[in-house]
Amino acid sequence: MNGLAFANLVLRLRLLALRAGPVTLGAIAVVLLSLGAAAWFLFMLPQLEHERETLTEQARQARRQASAVPAALPAVVPVAAAPLDNLDAFYGALGQRRYAEQQLKTLFGLAAKSGLVLNQGEYKSARDRNARVNTYQVNLPVKGSYAAIWQFSLAALRAIPYASLDDISFRRDNIGDPTVEARLRFTLYLADDGARSAP
Incomplete structure (x- = not known):
């Protein structure tokens, strides 16, 4: 197709579009899009069907393999102390x-x-007569980096296994300040001196 014929075709299409109006052009666009979608769907349908069959076969094989697995070992019943x-x-x-x-x-x-x-x-001692347990509550205000405070908290719980960290609160004066003020509340759970316990 030479340049003159192509220009002639473009001119005819523009004139046709101007005569047709926006509603007709919109309808033509919808029809063309629908035809394109239908063609794509018809092209993709065999591929999608093949993929579905492949996945179905894989699921069947997985079910066969799962049914071939021997029965689970009998459950071990825990013996209560x-x-x-x-x-x-x-x-x-x-x-x-x-x-x-x-x-x-x-x-x-x-x-x-x-x-x-x-x-x-701050320290406070208490006794629970029914449980025969003494508690020693320790409130510690500390200053340092956030990481150092957490490192201290975890090290304290490892070093004193009968302690609990009941509360921890943080306060920082400035957002850019690396130093944090924290209040930690530990409780030590203690047996009577005559009772058998961990040192």
């Missing part, structure tokens, strides 16, 4: 009341090792 053994284990895991001050020194040492500033703490 006698209640007195559990109670002895509980009291055996507690710290001893006479070592409470030593545990405070451990907390202060871990704070210093973590690079925290620890000015003074």
Whole structure:
């Protein structure tokens, strides 16, 4: 097709479009899009059908393999310990009341090792007569980096297994300040001095 014939065809199409109006052009566009979508669907249908059959066959093979797996081993029934053994284990895991001050020194040492500033703490002792357990609550205001405070908290829980971290709160004066003020509340669970317990 030469350049003159192509220009003639373009001119005829433009004139036809101007005579037809926007509604007719919109209808023609919808028809052409529908025909294109139908052609694409007819072209893709065999491929999609083949893919569906492949996936169905893979699912059948997986079901066959799953049914070929031998039955699971019989479940092991846990043997419950006698209640007195559990109670002895509980009291055996507690710290001893006479070592409470030593545990405070451990907390202060871990704070210093973590690079925290620890000015003074608040301590409160209590006793639960029914459970025969003593508690020693320790409130520690510390200053340092966020990471150092968490490092100290985790090290304290590892060093004193009968302690719990009950509360921790953070405060920072400026958003860019690397130093954080935190208040940590630990509770030490302690047995009577005469009871059998962990040191």
